Amino acid sequence: MTTSTPATPSEALGATRPRISVVGTGYLGATHAAAMAEMGFDVMGVDSDPAKVAALSEGIVPFFEPGLPELIRTHVASGRLHFTTDIVEATAFADVHFICVGTPQARGSNAANLSYVEEATRSVARNLTHDGIIVGKSTVPVGTGARLRSIVAGIVPAGISTELIWNPEFLREGKAVDDTLTPDRIVLGGTTALSEAVMREVYAAPIAIGTPVILCDLPTAELVKVSANAFLATKISFINAIAEVCEAAGADVGVLADALGHDIRIGRQFLNAGLGFGGGCLPKDIRALIHRAGELGATKAASLLQQVDEINMSQRQLVINMAIEACGGSVLNRRIGVLGAAFKPLTDDVRDSPALNVAAALHLRGAQVVIYDPEASSTAQRMFPTLTYADSVEEAATNSDVILVLTEWEEFNSIDAAALREIVALPVIIDARNCLDAAHWRAAGWRFTGLGVAPVALTPMIPEHNSLSRLVPVQ
Ligand SMILES: NC(=O)C1=CN([C@@H]2O[C@H](COP(=O)(O)OP(=O)(O)OC[C@H]3O[C@@H](n4cnc5c(N)ncnc54)[C@H](O)[C@@H]3O)[C@@H](O)[C@H]2O)C=CC1
Numbered sequence: 001m002t003t004s005t006p007a008t009p010s011e012a013l014g015a016t017r018p019r020i021s022v023v024g025t026g027y028l029g030a031t032h033a034a035a036m037a038e039m040g041f042d043v044m045g046v047d048s049d050p051a052k053v054a055a056l057s058e059g060i061v062p063f064f065e066p067g068l069p070e071l072i073r074t075h076v077a078s079g080r081l082h083f084t085t086d087i088v089e090a091t092a093f094a095d096v097h098f099i100c101v102g103t104p105q106a107r108g109s110n111a112a113n114l115s116y117v118e119e120a121t122r123s124v125a126r127n128l129t130h131d132g133i134i135v136g137k138s139t140v141p142v143g144t145g146a147r148l149r150s151i152v153a154g155i156v157p158a159g160i161s162t163e164l165i166w167n168p169e170f171l172r173e174g175k176a177v178d179d180t181l182t183p184d185r186i187v188l189g190g191t192t193a194l195s196e197a198v199m200r201e202v203y204a205a206p207i208a209i210g211t212p213v214i215l216c217d218l219p220t221a222e223l224v225k226v227s228a229n230a231f232l233a234t235k236i237s238f239i240n241a242i243a244e245v246c247e248a249a250g251a252d253v254g255v256l257a258d259a260l261g262h263d264i265r266i267g268r269q270f271l272n273a274g275l276g277f278g279g280g281c282l283p284k285d286i287r288a289l290i291h292r293a294g295e296l297g298a299t300k301a302a303s304l305l306q307q308v309d310e311i312n313m314s315q316r317q318l319v320i321n322m323a324i325e326a327c328g329g330s331v332l333n334r335r336i337g338v339l340g341a342a343f344k345p346l347t348d349d350v351r352d353s354p355a356l357n358v359a360a361a362l363h364l365r366g367a368q369v370v371i372y373d374p375e376a377s378s379t380a381q382r383m384f385p386t387l388t389y390a391d392s393v394e395e396a397a398t399n400s401d402v403i404l405v406l407t408e409w410e411e412f413n414s415i416d417a418a419a420l421r422e423i424v425a426l427p428v429i430i431d432a433r434n435c436l437d438a439a440h441w442r443a444a445g446w447r448f449t450g451l452g453v454a455p456v457a458l459t460p461m462i463p464e465h466n467s468l469s470r471l472v473p474v475q
């Protein structure tokens with residue numbers, strides 16, 4: 001890199017202020033590009049999908065993410081944010097190149113498919129026209145950064161200096177804008193003094209409000225990310241395992257989770273028992289970690305996470321079985337109203353959605369499944385075109401033999417249970433996200449079942465040999 005003494009870190013890259021490229025403008029990249037523009041940088045988003053680039057260039061976000069369309073429109077209009085399909089244009093424009101392409105689960109394996117990350121990194125490196133920093137943001141198995149470094153070293157044009165560092169992302173869909181503008185932490189793996197200084201300039205806004213910066217080596221940065229997702233997944237499977245005990249013992253997992261959550265060492269978040277986790281990240285990230293840990297001979301992590309995955313997937317089967325049972329042993333020709341298709345509320349993302357998994361499985365068993373989701377009907381329709389989609393809760397519920405609540409959209413809390421009872425064939429509801437007020441539904445005459453709570457009809461069991469039992473009045 002430039003050896004004279006630069007006034008600012010970005011001047012060392014030959015820029016007055018680093019200009020940013022974001023390669024891959026999906027859920028992560030589009031949000032990151034918009035947030036960088038919001039922080040005052042000139043940004044070019046690059047995507048190989050021309051339709052996505054065309055939409056984003058017009059300020060249209062091709063997926064549902066609260067607050068993102070406004071941010072994109074603002075900065076497309078301000079001229080700070082551009083989109084292109086041309087990597088050559090982006091490498092000529094920018095000094096800091098964020099790699100934000102997908103790392104899906106490989107077909108037929110638990111491993112991550114790294115072909116997109118590798119191709120995106122290669123295309124940046126081979127087209128560099130001036131010194132720059134390549135910043136990996138995609139979630140990758142440990143060891144990927146080191147491998148990419150050697151690839152980059154072999155193809156970067158002569159006379160150009162570049163560094164490759166890793167800066168994993170922790171945003172949640174549905175809260176992506178806030179999470180990007182005000183992250184919990186900024187992890188920087190494998191930086192030199194120069195790249196650290198440039199990244200501190202890039203993240204000056206969140207750093208100024210106290211966001212901690214964690215500097216570490218490349219493998220630690222890669223592992224922080226997948227461990228965070230693995231821990232969140234473990235918390236969810238833990239509570240779902242305890243939910244099974246609660247149900248068997250007549251306890252209430254919701255109350256239990258609230259009580260656990262008061263212990264700040266545990267915390268209440270990610271202790272909602274129910275249908276379990278899905279989405280484009282948690283499932284594939286724990287599987288990639290199982291695979292990588294296995295390759296590294298780290299068998300304890302692999303076997304722990306294997307259990308987490310198995311418990312999680314068994315929740316989907318549990319709900320399928322509950323629906324079959326509610327229909328008297330077979331769902332053939334029974335009408336099932338499904339509320340929710342997205343993998344969680346506030347998104348239209350249906351990648352590995354537990355809701356769609358359950359809905360499709362029941363459809364394959366001969367049920368007439370009608371799905372309503374406030375935002376995800378179109379994405380769900382693209383993935384499962386043979387299922388039937390409704391425009392409202394009422395349409396999905398009409399003549400149903402059972403209703404399944406599979407995504408906890410806020411809207412479902414304001415359903416008038418009494419009015420809905422009038423239009424169903426049978427007033428039976430399974431709340432697989434434990435998000436509804438059971439008392440409200442039962443009072444309106446519904447047979448209501450949640451997960452991790454004992455069936456309401458059970459009478460309390462008091463062992464005869466317990467002398468206190470004589471003191472308990474018989475109801
Ligand atoms: N979605 C999320 O909430 C988060 C995702 N991540 C990670 O970020 C990465 C991206 O995830 P998503 O944004 O969800 O995926 P996505 O599938 O929504 O977006 C990836 C984008 O990259 C584009 N692309 C692929 N190869 C390309 C190339 N060579 N050049 C230019 N564009 C290319 C695709 O067309 C697509 O638009 C993954 O590793 C994921 O694990 C990390 C944190 C949060």
Ligand SMILES: O=C(O)[C@H]1O[C@H](OP(=O)(O)OP(=O)(O)OC[C@H]2O[C@@H](n3ccc(=O)[nH]c3=O)[C@H](O)[C@@H]2O)[C@H](O)[C@@H](O)[C@@H]1O
Nearest residue numbers: 169170171172173236270271272276277278279281343344
């Ligand atoms: O790597 C990623 O892509 C991201 O993955 C998750 O974010 P996200 O996939 O958007 O969704 P979460 O909010 O984590 O929810 C994941 C799944 O867990 C389920 N969940 C969540 C919480 C809970 O208590 N119970 C539960 O079943 C949700 O319904 C959902 O299906 C992480 O929370 C982010 O920090 C991370 O950046």
